[in-house]
Amino acid sequence: MSNICAGIGRGQMTIVGEHIEHHRWVHDYYHKKLRGYDGIVLQSAPERYMESNYWLSTIRFEDNKHTIDGKLLPLIERLSRMGIETRPLWKPMHLQPVYKDAPAYVNGVSEHLFSCGLCLPSGPYVGEREINYIVQSIVDNL
Numbered sequence: 001m002s003n004i005c006a007g008i009g010r011g012q013m014t015i016v017g018e019h020i021e022h023h024r025w026v027h028d029y030y031h032k033k034l035r036g037y038d039g040i041v042l043q044s045a046p047e048r049y050m051e052s053n054y055w056l057s058t059i060r061f062e063d064n065k066h067t068i069d070g071k072l073l074p075l076i077e078r079l080s081r082m083g084i085e086t087r088p089l090w091k092p093m094h095l096q097p098v099y100k101d102a103p104a105y106v107n108g109v110s111e112h113l114f115s116c117g118l119c120l121p122s123g124p125y126v127g128e129r130e131i132n133y134i135v136q137s138i139v140d141n142l
Contacts, residue, residue, distance in 0.1 A: 019124065020053045026122045026131065027054035033135040039063045040138070043117070057122040058089060059138075060113065066142070067115045076118070078141050084134055089117030 001009075012019075031042050039062045045052035066072045068088055079086050091114055094104035121134060 020055075022124060023054045023057075023122060024052075026126055027052075027057050029128060029131050030057050030059075030120065030122075030135070033131055034059065037139060054122070057120045059118050059120060061116045061118070064116075066118075069115070071142075072116065072118065075138070075141055079134075079137055082137050084137055085121055087119050089114050089119060 041060045043058045092110035
């Protein structure tokens with residue numbers, strides 16, 4: 001790590017608590033706004049044994065239509081045209097071309113989440129107004 005990167009990281013540590021608090025608030029507000037929509041599940045940590053920082057807010061579609069091979073990519077494109085940056089969940093490592101011949105110990109969960117999951121905006125400038133717009137735009141474009 002360079003001295004510059006170390007300095008930036010050290011400076012950010014002074015406000016990391018504020019950032020984590022904001023990301024948890026963003027997740028909770030997404031939860032509040034998405035609660036009434038069947039087929040859209042906000043991914044949450046199992047609170048009984050861990051406390052997530054919710055650095056990333058993600059949803060999963062349960063309709064078997066909004067998948068990476070179906071309506072998910074067109075939804076991402078429509079949202080992008082509306083100024084909303086989303087993306088599919090990360091592609092599992094064992095599906096990456098560089099690891100195609102590597103051993104993989106999988107049970108289908110990572111493939112399923114990749115096929116129907118969507119990362120939502122959750123940065124420091126995402127507030128109530130932005131979340132309301134994002135959620136309404138997703139629902140209107142299903």
